[in-house]
Amino acid sequence: MEAAASARPHPGLVRLVRRRLAASLVAAQRRAVGTITHVATDSRAVALTFDDGPDPRTTPRVLQLLEDFGVRATFFMVGDSAARAPALVREVAAAGHAIGNHSWSHPPFPAISGRERRRQLRDCATALAPYGLRLFRPPYGEQSLASRLDALALGYRVVTWSVDPRDYKERDGVVLAAKLLGEIRPGSIVLLHDGIFEDQDRHLHFEPRQAPIHEPREEMLTALRQVLSQLTPVFQFVTLPELLRLGRPVRAKWWYDSREART
Ligand SMILES: [Zn+2]
Structure with a gap:
């Protein structure tokens, strides 16, 4: 030439x-x-995600609500809780919902060693097998470059959220529903909790530290019912893998370490 x-x-x-x-x-x-926060799409589709379960008190009620409205969602489960409730994990999968990895025991990943992070991911995957997908949500949304690379090395896509109504501290279901209805857009990834993972030093990790974590999950369930009844006529509620196929995943630089935030 x-x-x-x-x-x-x-x-x-x-x-x-x-x-x-x-x-x-x-x-x-x-x-x-990059960390997936939502999906750029013309489809009126939304992914609801439920973290920190499975919880025998709440997860069956969430499943019933989702079934009542004929919608699918994604559950980011804690391995330790999943190992205690294998039948519930099976039930979630059998209903057509997606299951992702939320670590074995919910530590903030930037605060632990790489070896421990990889163990957390693997042990959770074992507890979720054969239903768990290679989707990871970092506990507390905390992530460093090193922890992101560990997830990458184990083949996980990291997914956080674009809508967080802070259902772990909101005590009014109507307020919670209003926040959700005001913020949900096509392609949104919504953070909710079907459990609240408790460990000994949760008061050190959960943000904001001064606000007590709110149990039970009644307000979340009230809000979920209201949101589904208002939005199912206009929105399609799909699993994360389905949402990711409906458009272009939007990735953000998502670095958050609560130890730095506190100083
Ligand atoms: Zn969590």
Whole structure:
């Protein structure tokens, strides 16, 4: 070819190639270590996600509500809780919902070693087998570059959220429903809790630390019923894998370490 034979390529072409290369490197980096927060889509589709279960007190009630409205959702389960309630894990999967990994015992990932993080992911995956997908939600939404790379190494897509009505502290179901109805858009990923994982130092980790964590989940269930009854005529409630197929996953640089936030 003539271009190959000429002494040097055109400077404009070199600049163009460099720009393209830089852009594709940024895109590759974003795909590798970015965190999915929502999906850019024209479909009126939403993914509800329920964290910190399964909880024998609440998860069956959530399942019943979802069935009543004929919708699907995603459950990010804690391995330790899943191992105690294998029948409930099976029931969630049998109803067509997706199941993701929320660690074995819910520690903040930036605060523990890489070895411990990988153990947390693997042990949870074992408890969720054969139903768990390679989707990971970091406990408390806390993430460092090192913890993100551990999830990448084990083949997980990291998914956080775009709508967080803070259902773990809101004590009014009507307020909670209003927040959800005001914030849900096509492509939203909504954070709710069908359990509240409790460990000995949860008061050290949960944000905001000064507000007590609210149990039981009555307000969340009230809000969920209201949101589903108002939105199912206009929105499709789908699992995360389904939502991710309906548009372009939007990835953010999501770094959050509560130890830094406290200082
Ligand atoms: Zn959690």
